[in-house]
Amino acid sequence: MKDQQSYFEKADFQSNLPKQFLVMFVAVLLVLLEVGLAQWPFFYGASPLLSLIFMYFIMIYHDELMPIMTVFIMGLIADFLMSDILGGRATALMLLSYAMRVGVLRLQQSDFMDLWVGFAVSCTAVMLFQLIVFTVVHFAVPSLSPLLFQLGFTLILFPIGFVMMFSIQRLLQTLQVMR
């Protein structure tokens, strides 16, 4: 009886796996883009955290598409490519994703300004975590001005990224209805 029940449960739902892979692909691509953006002299040493904007959006509206493994891989690749402390950003992002899962219902009901403030807090928390780990590991505090620039520019880009992702989401929903 139990086997029969789990069989029907599996049959009820469509697998999210392809969508999760797609989200992971986009997330990794954004991490690579972040690294690439640093070649632009304007973003030297402080490229905006595009992957964090993406993660924040997906975690609020489609958290089932971003399993913790995706967040881990995203963070680890960023750590490797930026030669940061291995696991530093990965841990920060995973802790953030855990915290967001806990308060996802409240975030879903918030208006845009609240989301922006929430993102500012999240972004600051991620950077602060990395800064603390860096300071403990190296016994030295890096220059804070690039960090502040990175934080500020990421916050400025948040509305643009949010609107873009919202539009893409609406487009995909429309296409799904038409099909």
Add this chain to the structure above:
Amino acid sequence: MRPSDKAKVRHRRLVHVVLIALSFSLMFIGKADLVAMRDLRMSSNDFLAPVIDFVSAPIRGVETMAEGIRTVASLRAENVRLQAENDLLQRWRRRAEILESENQQLRSVTGTVSDEIRSLITARAVTAPGGSFAHTILIAIGNESGIAAGDPVITSNGLVGIVYEVGRAYARVLMISDINARIPVMLASSSWPGLTIGRNDEYLELAFLPAEARPEVGELVLTSGHGGILPAGLAVGRVDRVDGDDIRVRPAVEFRNLGYVSVLIGGTEGVDRSDLSQGSFFTPLPIDDDKRLLEGVNASGTRQ
């Protein structure tokens, strides 16, 4: 909630905890600088560098286009400036030829052995520092071309850093602006030795200068060659600000526009390059020691 859902939630929580623990422990394992971790980093560099290269091609394209537009707009002024600079350089060239000839004569008289000649390989910089916590770049050259950890990386303007991780086709360079970089230097006009320390910023800190040293704004800072890893006489930067003990150096190389760099190969035979981390190789000069040290200057700064 169905039993299968409960199991799913439990499983998800377990994965969460395991991955966070793994990631947290990676921070300490990575710091331990194990050979396996270094190999993992190098392999990931080799694997991911071509992908970054591909992804950042449009960014480079836009940057090149913007640079082209800027150049066209200032073409006439640039031409006048270049002509003046060319005249000046020709005068300097004549002066350099005279000095080189004089230098050779003096070397032959004193019997000085010249430094080991190093060969030069040029490579493209694939990445630039993207974060505030590390100033490193990936270059498109690896151990296939014969480079090794510890090789200096330069441009025509001066020192960029040293190679510290080498993969098959890519290598990672620790820039002199990184917080872990310690470069033994000397002031060009007075020969006082010191160390430049990176701050993950656009400036370097000049430290461990003898108390008698009086660095001046605009003074050239060169590598001293102490330790044998870096050859003497590479331009590191110019003194930008002197505020008591706080001396700031602006790097000679404009790191924001690094397109191509050159790696100096060879010339360090017999030098132990196994540990280049954390500046342990570049020990500061002892304070209470009057032994003969760099350039005929002891630790108290007295010429001997």
